Amino acid sequence: MSAALNETSADWEPLVVAFCCNWCSYAGGDLAGTSRMSYPANVKVIRVPCCGRMNPMFVLRAFQRGADGVLVAGCHPGDCHYSTGNYHGRRRLSAFKRLFEFAGFEPERFEVRWISSSEGDKFAEEMETMTAKIKALGPNRKMRDARWQSVTQSK
Amino acid sequence: MPRIGIFICHCGSNIAGTVDIEKSIEAARGFPGVVHVDEYRYLCSELGQDLIKKAIEEHNLDRVVVGTCSPRMHEVTFRKAVTEAGLNPYLLEVANIREHCSWVHKDIEKATPKAIALLRAAAAKAALNDPLVAPSVEVEKRALVIGGGIAGIQAALDIAEAGYIVDVVEREPSIGGRMAQLEKTFPTLDCSACILTPKMVEVAQHPNVSLLTYSEVEEVKGFVGQFDVKIKQKARYVDPVKCTGCGICYEKCPAKTPSEFEMGLAKRKAIYVPFPQAVPNIPVIDRDACLYFRKGRCQICAQECPPQAIDYEQQDQIIERRYGAIIVATGFDQMNPSHYGEYGYGQHPDILTGLEFERLFNASGPTGGKVVRLSDGKPPKKVVFIQCVGSRDKARGMNYCSKICCMYTAKQAILLKEKVPDAKSYVFYIDVRTAGKGYEEFQRRAAEEYDVAYLRGQVGKIFPESDHLMVHGVDSLSGKTIEIKADMVVLAVASVARADAPEVGRLVGINSDSYNFFNEAHPKLKPVETHTAGIFIAGACQAPKDIPETVAQASAAAVKVVGLLSKDMLQGEACTAEVNQAECSGCLYCEAVCPYSAISPVEIEERYHGGTLKRTVVEVNPTLCHGCGSCTVVCRSGTINLKGFSNEQILAEVDAICLQR
Ligand SMILES: Cc1cc2nc3c(=O)[nH]c(=O)nc-3n(C[C@H](O)[C@H](O)[C@H](O)COP(=O)(O)OP(=O)(O)OC[C@H]3O[C@@H](n4cnc5c(N)ncnc54)[C@H](O)[C@@H]3O)c2cc1C
Numbered sequence: 040m041s042a043a044l045n046e047t048s049a050d051w052e053p054l055v056v057a058f059c060c061n062w063c064s065y066a067g068g069d070l071a072g073t074s075r076m077s078y079p080a081n082v083k084v085i086r087v088p089c090c091g092r093m094n095p096m097f098v099l100r101a102f103q104r105g106a107d108g109v110l111v112a113g114c115h116p117g118d119c120h121y122s123t124g125n126y127h128g129r130r131r132l133s134a135f136k137r138l139f140e141f142a143g144f145e146p147e148r149f150e151v152r153w154i155s156s157s158e159g160d161k162f163a164e165e166m167e168t169m170t171a172k173i174k175a176l177g178p179n180r181k182m183r184d185a186r187w188q189s190v191t192q193s194k
Numbered sequence: 195m196p197r198i199g200i201f202i203c204h205c206g207s208n209i210a211g212t213v214d215i216e217k218s219i220e221a222a223r224g225f226p227g228v229v230h231v232d233e234y235r236y237l238c239s240e241l242g243q244d245l246i247k248k249a250i251e252e253h254n255l256d257r258v259v260v261g262t263c264s265p266r267m268h269e270v271t272f273r274k275a276v277t278e279a280g281l282n283p284y285l286l287e288v289a290n291i292r293e294h295c296s297w298v299h300k301d302i303e304k305a306t307p308k309a310i311a312l313l314r315a316a317a318a319k320a321a322l323n324d325p326l327v328a329p330s331v332e333v334e335k336r337a338l339v340i341g342g343g344i345a346g347i348q349a350a351l352d353i354a355e356a357g358y359i360v361d362v363v364e365r366e367p368s369i370g371g372r373m374a375q376l377e378k379t380f381p382t383l384d385c386s387a388c389i390l391t392p393k394m395v396e397v398a399q400h401p402n403v404s405l406l407t408y409s410e411v412e413e414v415k416g417f418v419g420q421f422d423v424k425i426k427q428k429a430r431y432v433d434p435v436k437c438t439g440c441g442i443c444y445e446k447c448p449a450k451t452p453s454e455f456e457m458g459l460a461k462r463k464a465i466y467v468p469f470p471q472a473v474p475n476i477p478v479i480d481r482d483a484c485l486y487f488r489k490g491r492c493q494i495c496a497q498e499c500p501p502q503a504i505d506y507e508q509q510d511q512i513i514e515r516r517y518g519a520i521i522v523a524t525g526f527d528q529m530n531p532s533h534y535g536e537y538g539y540g541q542h543p544d545i546l547t548g549l550e551f552e553r554l555f556n557a558s559g560p561t562g563g564k565v566v567r568l569s570d571g572k573p574p575k576k577v578v579f580i581q582c583v584g585s586r587d588k589a590r591g592m593n594y595c596s597k598i599c600c601m602y603t604a605k606q607a608i609l610l611k612e613k614v615p616d617a618k619s620y621v622f623y624i625d626v627r628t629a630g631k632g633y634e635e636f637q638r639r640a641a642e643e644y645d646v647a648y649l650r651g652q653v654g655k656i657f658p659e660s661d662h663l664m665v666h667g668v669d670s671l672s673g674k675t676i677e678i679k680a681d682m683v684v685l686a687v688a689s690v691a692r693a694d695a696p697e698v699g700r701l702v703g704i705n706s707d708s709y710n711f712f713n714e715a716h717p718k719l720k721p722v723e724t725h726t727a728g729i730f731i732a733g734a735c736q737a738p739k740d741i742p743e744t745v746a747q748a749s750a751a752a753v754k755v756v757g758l759l760s761k762d763m764l765q766g767e768a769c770t771a772e773v774n775q776a777e778c779s780g781c782l783y784c785e786a787v788c789p790y791s792a793i794s795p796v797e798i799e800e801r802y803h804g805g806t807l808k809r810t811v812v813e814v815n816p817t818l819c820h821g822c823g824s825c826t827v828v829c830r831s832g833t834i835n836l837k838g839f840s841n842e843q844i845l846a847e848v849d850a851i852c853l854q855r
Contacts, residue, residue: 061266072297073293080304096845104848124789
């Protein structure tokens, strides 16, 4: 096992999964790239059409599979490509975040952000901040599914 | 088991500089379902694409993953390439290892495992990709324009000139809209009728245009390419073929009623054309005012009409037509300022709105073009204009700026000075907003050459005193109170959405902002599109705007329509929602969240315990669906899925990305 995966080691690195809407935040991520900004490689992006597409089950699955932090990023309210998708997303995901706390799981591990396609700098900043925050929180032990771990380690 | 091919692009050193290609290839060989892995310096080049095409054939690949730049950059390119090799384009997946990896990370030790994770996720998703086909719809090559103001006229002319058939539905007896009510137009002061009338005539005579005046849209069904529309053409009681427009009928008609066109400042007859340059120049009988319809006697118009065009038996007609696209151009209204008690509107004949004042300048207006007080017929020597009555007023009016008032007030003050040379104008304002070509200069001219006094501040009270109107205000710059003994007060009232805008919006299936102005699909990049494909908006029904902006928007909407009608078939979105009706519980939550009205309930019959059971489920119209996926999340039975971004595909990506844990 490499040092990055060894959660007891000092240089443990968190895994942050970022779900980004195709029209704003994913494009913001592209702009961060074309502008040669930099942010930690801990962040891995999954493209979704809209943050209104975000089923909380995707977030739960990421945590069960060992993600230490999950970020959902969409268009700024009012700017949704599908007009109302991010309003649905906002309502749903903020309720979901409160549920996290209620269930005894650190709500800070899950964040929702609005990043437009022109905000490459904001994209890089948010990824940086999120990674630092999760690093400080430490590994996600509560939600991780041990069975999944044993499967993957045998691979 | 799928047969996946993975192709990794170096992008020169753009990717290869920070991602270890060799290691990535090694790792990719071990992903489930992967039967072939290759690399190339520039995969998007022709040679790169050929490499993919050849490999598809040689290795019998049925899924392709490219590790390249962003899918927003070259997904289309690679989809085309795989199609040329016989694969469905949706069997391709892109792993964004440039913008989201090699360009944002400097350390090859960190970028390489991340690139591998992204490739693994793309392969996991690709394994679940289905071939998708975008639905195609035949396009009816006819357009509908609702509203015959300057926006509707311009749009119809542009569409007709491009060679397509277009119908204009106008509710009033004549086209022309608000612009027909104006005297001269800022910033050049050309006479409104002189520039509008030729356009009205041109649109009426254009072989590709049908004008349906005195008509309203009753029902809109269908979708882009095929809207089925019911139009009610109200009975005019005048045969349009026989009528010569001589005007004897309304000359002789004995019944009078307030004129809508003059906003009640003058009367019209029961049989009337709204204004002299009306197009078509065919009168209508107002049943509510006509003595024959009310009391059964009179018929003077019928007796006097030389070609015997009066037909009291005429009935409303329903016209049903199919259209490929629709432009909504229903314009705007003026707010009624009666609830601003301090301004006394409605309590004194010399307190007018801007539009009412505009009519006083017009030769065919209520005063025959003489600018006089309606109370005593004397020319006003002191006129107070009050800006932002109902605009920029959160508490009692609208939050927004009505945009045109600063300019038309400057215009009216100039026109006043020309008609009544010894008149003095005072303008109470919050800010003077004159952005636009030649606008600032125009307003300056009003202030400097036409001696218009601009007073920053508000009016607290207006009350009549002998034959004057005492205007009490505060100059907020000097802090002094101001009293003006005015002869007339003109209120620049807010421009508001038409009262029936919500109804029109529902009818055609477009939404509105909180002020009932129609919403564009994107505030910057799709200003004339709406969220319903094939329906466009133009002019002041979207927000208050002046004529140049209205015309520009109308032409923009026309171009969109022409582009649409130029196609025989339309390709819809392939990544749309699909429902498994057998599992649908019919809760209809999905219908409520769909921004495109693409989901509707249907009744199905099912076998149940030997009998049949009727129940409600939903169906998705793939031509209306844009693929946002909102419905999939609210689905109680988890039975709506999004093609191309299915729950399973997204979860597979999550699993693959987290595999390092
Ligand atoms: C006092 C005043 C002065 C102005 N002066 C100037 C000026 O000097 N220069 C300038 O550039 N602009 C000026 N304007 C602005 C100008 O009037 C507008 O920009 C212009 O009229 C907008 O055109 P439109 O076609 O969008 O709307 P409208 O002119 O409102 O036309 C809409 C048309 O749609 C019809 N309609 C509405 N609902 C329906 C329905 N449900 N079915 C069928 N038909 C329907 C209406 O009857 C109307 O004919 C002024 C406005 C005001 C109020």
